[in-house]
Amino acid sequence: MTVLHDEVNVLVVGAGAAGAAFTWRLASLGVEVTCLEQGDWQRPESSLTALKNWESKRIRERSPNPNIRRNPADYPILDDTSIIKPAIYNGVGGSTILWSAHTPRFRPSDFRVQSLDGVGADWPITYWDLAEYYEINDEMMGTSGLHGDPGNPPRAPRTTPPVPLGIAGSRIAEALNELKWHWWPSDGNILTQDRGSRRACNGCGPCEMGCATGARASVDITYWPEALALGAELRTGATVRRVLSDATGKAKGVEWIDITGQEHVTHANIVVMAGNGIGTPRILLNSASKEHPRGLGNSSDQLGRNLMLHPIPVVTGVFDEDVESWSGNDAFALLIQEFYENNDARDFKRGYEMQVTRGQGPLITALGGFSLDIPWGKDHHEVFERYFGRVATVAVTCEDLPHPNNKVTIDSTVTDRFDIPAARMWYELEENSKRMISHGVKSATDLLRKAGARETHAKPFAPAAGFHLMGTARMGSNPEDSFVDQACRSHDVPNLLVIDGSVFASAAAVNPTPTLQAVALRAADLLREDALV
């Protein structure tokens, strides 16, 4: 078959949260930028949550696990070597298509964990280098919340007021006031008032299925329309096989396949990886060459290592009254950072945040929801009635520390539809995480009891919650123990950038998306400032 060749200036791989932000920023600076995305634009979301069988859709076609969902654009991720399973989406918008849009920021200490607490690795940048970019991103995505949180550095007023606490959330907030634990209404990329063509959230519940009103942001409706209007190019159905390098070791473009099976080579001055913490190392490891035998830019052997996922124990409280827990955006209402910072009096390093989530619809409740155990058989209906609509869940996001054996590798025994080797996840809980989980479960249980829950049910970690994928091409000053520098450029391959969660040197204990978007925006500015494009 004839291979089709073309040439572009900056080539971005992946149209998710980071790829969209980076592309928009570069395009707004007048740079010619092209993005390849293996998936497609999404069909109108309203067709799913308006269906009578919406819960069937949720556990099948909208499963966050690509191994269950098996869309044509999904690639296999072998996960029998990982206790936490992958949760990603492939398409324009990436995993923001099915995210819950909870958007807390890293704290300043999160960037200095080695210097301050003697664990993990420092970033070569600080919170203050990203503060401006967090604000730009909040504006682009549209952010509900309340400024003034004493638990975080100041931020500008939010786009709209925060999402409502809900009945159970209000009770928990009152309990937090009694306990005198830090809490604040969560920041989220969910609008509570109309903004342009996006309507206010109507509290329908399952944000992860896609948002019919456009209240919940995803980058296909925020960054991408703006980027395309500025002249950026987005090619969908473009599956990248590998990044090509020349005899000097520099990246010279990518090899990709379109949905008809046609092979392409797109030459580029700059190649930018934004394929998430699994997809990016998969492609770069698959890009090994004579000059880069361990994978492109991988002389440090750090590529794929230090996978951090956030172990998330969950505790569900059951209330006597019907708290209508099926109403409202389902994943967050308020944020608790009482146990966030390191405390040497505890038996673990670093800390965790807790967020109050709500309940689920009937089918997912019957299947156990976040952490319930509803028996099948003669007691099933009685227990279901006792729980349905009467629960609130506290999810505990634990900071994960980097470990070289928690990693992403490639496994050529399984391939995708274009014979590209699969990714394999390797992940086990470290002792520090186990101790942190125990502490978090106790805190969440105490809180729910204080709020009036008559019973609580805990799970030590949510096995399906592999949605925060970090660290597999980490940022650092030392080329021997990191993959990219402070500008997201490969230490080995100067015209190769990585801008997604792979570059995180630490995981913090909050959702990573606003931070990875801020990192991507900054990387675009630095590329321009240094006159590399």
Add this chain to the structure above:
Amino acid sequence: MSEILDRFTNELLPGSGHWPSASEIQVSATMQKFAERDPQQQVLLAQLLDFLEIHSETAAIAAELEIADPDLFAFAKVLAFEAYYTSPKVREVIAERSRYANRPPQPSGFQVLSHAVTPWNQDGILWRSDGTERSERVLKMQQKDPQKTWTVEEIRQWQH
């Protein structure tokens, strides 16, 4: 074939008070219809039926499967629950016995009942300095005026 599947699903989801049994609302037929969506599910359903036929003399066949083949049991349970809980009849029962509206989440959404609660910690600054001069400077400013409304332009200055 469907008799043994009826028996199995009735063990999972027996009738009780207001709640229909699985066989009353043809869960087994719905399971077979659902499985047609996906070749992998068809294979698993065939395995399930084989198991049920082979163990048809067993009194507690669901418990038998749960012990003998947990993965196949998990598949069968999810498919049976999916068929049961997406049934209009069951959704009606849920709506009658809770405050849940018997309709999809969209287009109407749901009103989220709440009452306002003010965080107790309005003034004390709780984040930790990273040891940089910028951190110390911002901490001091925030401590001096915790309720100040910051502009993006002011925040931009922290970069330098």
